[in-house]
Amino acid sequence: MKILVFAEQRDNKFKKPAFEAVRAARTIADEWGGNVVALVLGSNVSSIAPELGGYGATKVLTVEDARLGLYSSTAYAKIVAEVARNQQPDAVFIPATAMGKDLAPRVAVKLDAGLVADCTALKLEEGELRATRPVYAGKALIEVRALAPVNIYTLRPNVFTAGASSGTTAPVEGVNVTLDEADFLSVVKEVKQSSAKLDVAEADIVVTGGRGLKGPENFAMIEGLAAALGGAVGASRAVVDAGWRPHDEQVGQTGKTVSPSLYIAVAVSGAIQHLAGMSSSKYIVAINKDKDAPIFQVASYGIVGDAFEVVPALTAEVQKLLGKGSS
Amino acid sequence: MKLAVCISHVPDTATKITIGADGKSIDTTGVNYIIGPYDEYAIEAALRLKEKMTGEVVVISLGGDAHKESLRKALAMGADKAVLLKDASPRDSFSVARAVADYLKEFSPDITFFGKQAVDYDNSAVGLMVAEMLGLPSAAVVVKFEVKDGSLLAEREIEGGHEVVEVKLPAVLTMQKGEYEPRYPSLKGIMAAKSKPIEERQPSASSPKVEILSMLKPPPKPAGKIVGTDASAVPELVRLLHEEAKVI
Numbered sequence A: 001m002k003i004l005v006f007a008e009q010r011d012n013k014f015k016k017p018a019f020e021a022v023r024a025a026r027t028i029a030d031e032w033g034g035n036v037v038a039l040v041l042g043s044n045v046s047s048i049a050p051e052l053g054g055y056g057a058t059k060v061l062t063v064e065d066a067r068l069g070l071y072s073s074t075a076y077a078k079i080v081a082e083v084a085r086n087q088q089p090d091a092v093f094i095p096a097t098a099m100g101k102d103l104a105p106r107v108a109v110k111l112d113a114g115l116v117a118d119c120t121a122l123k124l125e126e127g128e129l130r131a132t133r134p135v136y137a138g139k140a141l142i143e144v145r146a147l148a149p150v151n152i153y154t155l156r157p158n159v160f161t162a163g164a165s166s167g168t169t170a171p172v173e174g175v176n177v178t179l180d181e182a183d184f185l186s187v188v189k190e191v192k193q194s195s196a197k198l199d200v201a202e203a204d205i206v207v208t209g210g211r212g213l214k215g216p217e218n219f220a221m222i223e224g225l226a227a228a229l230g231g232a233v234g235a236s237r238a239v240v241d242a243g244w245r246p247h248d249e250q251v252g253q254t255g256k257t258v259s260p261s262l263y264i265a266v267a268v269s270g271a272i273q274h275l276a277g278m279s280s281s282k283y284i285v286a287i288n289k290d291k292d293a294p295i296f297q298v299a300s301y302g303i304v305g306d307a308f309e310v311v312p313a314l315t316a317e318v319q320k321l322l323g324k325g326s327s
Numbered sequence B: 001m002k003l004a005v006c007i008s009h010v011p012d013t014a015t016k017i018t019i020g021a022d023g024k025s026i027d028t029t030g031v032n033y034i035i036g037p038y039d040e041y042a043i044e045a046a047l048r049l050k051e052k053m054t055g056e057v058v059v060i061s062l063g064g065d066a067h068k069e070s071l072r073k074a075l076a077m078g079a080d081k082a083v084l085l086k087d088a089s090p091r092d093s094f095s096v097a098r099a100v101a102d103y104l105k106e107f108s109p110d111i112t113f114f115g116k117q118a119v120d121y122d123n124s125a126v127g128l129m130v131a132e133m134l135g136l137p138s139a140a141v142v143v144k145f146e147v148k149d150g151s152l153l154a155e156r157e158i159e160g161g162h163e164v165v166e167v168k169l170p171a172v173l174t175m176q177k178g179e180y181e182p183r184y185p186s187l188k189g190i191m192a193a194k195s196k197p198i199e200e201r202q203p204s205a206s207s208p209k210v211e212i213l214s215m216l217k218p219p220p221k222p223a224g225k226i227v228g229t230d231a232s233a234v235p236e237l238v239r240l241l242h243e244e245a246k247v248i
């Protein structure tokens, strides 16, 4: 049996979910007896490709072309489908990142494959792969099986553990796929990174501020705590709608879904649509002056108190523990 | 311009979920259904484009008669025509996409709008599957876009920023919260919607590629610990995070 893994890179650096997907595939392949073939697309990726061996890839295939430096859904889908046709894997794993979620449905159509999106657990049962995935914004889980000869699974970031690299390198093989103009019907013209800001969806620690903070100026306090922890700043919808914070920081049903190791909610009430985006975080800390706020129902630790007192004290205490401003 | 918007008809986001008797779907008793919140951004985006460039907006939904309620609301917001691909049986994303794509082939819109995801099964798949089935380019998770002669420039959300994507028309867009805060239907709109047509069609059938074996509630969180009621609890909180949870 064979699993093909799309290993996402940007700027010739692997994204952490790529390592997570390779490791998840390795775990399944070990149980099943089989190989993990990773696929890397980009403009100049052969130098980073061997790294994937450290996470369990048996072999790494690369497709390089100057035009693949930035993502193109049509061209990337063509390549992944063509490689899958040649490799004949039993399953294809793709990280459920912005890129992976864009790519997977197209590849599924090209391969006439089943698509199981945003998996949070995978296991072998009765000789086949079974996936668990959240539905209704995490208010329920479904267990599913895919029915096609080859099926695609996208893996929610931060859920499967990549672990540390074993240091092993994998053999790399360049693959030629002919691409013409017509394959680039959509092209990325520009990537606007928010000034190297850590994204809530990628961060291992998230500090979110809510409407109880009273105004945008008080987010300096949230930024301070996030910086001390080496984490990202998140926002509730109330705060984004008020224009205090940009939408890309919004956590919840109409924002981002996050599952960091530590999620600190400050002056956030914990509305059901907010919980939808963060309740799968490993540890949740709530700081709210209302002891009946629903956020306390999902919190691992809570302080019922005034954010304006608690947060500065917390930042100072964290700095004392970790050293000033570092993580 | 010919504009199409595909909308889902889904439980209100505030719905408390209970598992149904079949153990594979939700108990729909007392559940209030709405147009998917992202699909509302899609409707709004299409309406604004029509207002700027003239044209026609057709809303499409696949499902049972209950979907007419959402189609009617879209008409009240300002869509010109609605199509119900009438089939109340459960379908996976692939077979929803197949039926929608087959209908769109006939209508051939310049832009087809979707929500970035339907808030029931959260697949984020149908729009991009339809694009692939029709051989069209797409931009997904779009927060704003601009159309100019034969192509469009869309800004889509990615980790830590935005990607600016250029796509040739005809194209598919899947919409995220951004520039297009949905309007409320006006009284005039609601009245006008009553006389607008909802065409019923028999959608094409296809076999599912994914089977739901069971649905369950997520395991309950162990009861949390209230560490204290003011800043004096902070050292204890930090100790717990460091020593017990080991997350800092």
Ligand SMILES: Cc1cc2nc3c(=O)[nH]c(=O)nc-3n(C[C@H](O)[C@H](O)[C@H](O)COP(=O)(O)OP(=O)(O)OC[C@H]3O[C@@H](n4cnc5c(N)ncnc54)[C@H](O)[C@@H]3O)c2cc1C
Binding pocket: A209, A210, A211, A212, A213, A235, A236, A237, A238, A239, A250, A251, A252, A253, A254, A255, A256, A266, A267, A268, A269, A270, A271, A272, A273, A274, A277, A287, A288, A289, A290, A293, A305, A306, A307, A308, B013, B037
């Ligand atoms: C379709 C739909 C989608 C939605 N999507 C999202 C989403 O993606 N994300 C999201 O967050 N919301 C979403 N919402 C909105 C959601 O329902 C809530 O309105 C929102 O989450 C409330 O934000 P909040 O907790 O910041 O504000 P509030 O509910 O106003 O809560 C503020 C909290 O701050 C506390 N507080 C006040 N002062 C202090 C103080 N000095 N110290 C400590 N605590 C204090 C209060 O006790 C209160 O609990 C959605 C709603 C709908 C209908």
Ligand SMILES: Nc1ncnc2c1ncn2[C@@H]1O[C@H](COP(=O)(O)O)[C@@H](O)[C@H]1O
Binding pocket: B006, B007, B008, B009, B036, B038, B039, B042, B060, B061, B062, B063, B093, B096, B100, B113, B114, B115, B116, B117, B118, B119, B121, B122, B123, B124, B125, B126, B127
């Ligand atoms: N039954 C349906 N009828 C029409 N459009 C749909 C239907 N289900 C989903 N869609 C569209 O496809 C998008 C993505 O849905 P999904 O892939 O299920 O998350 C939704 O936001 C809608 O725009």
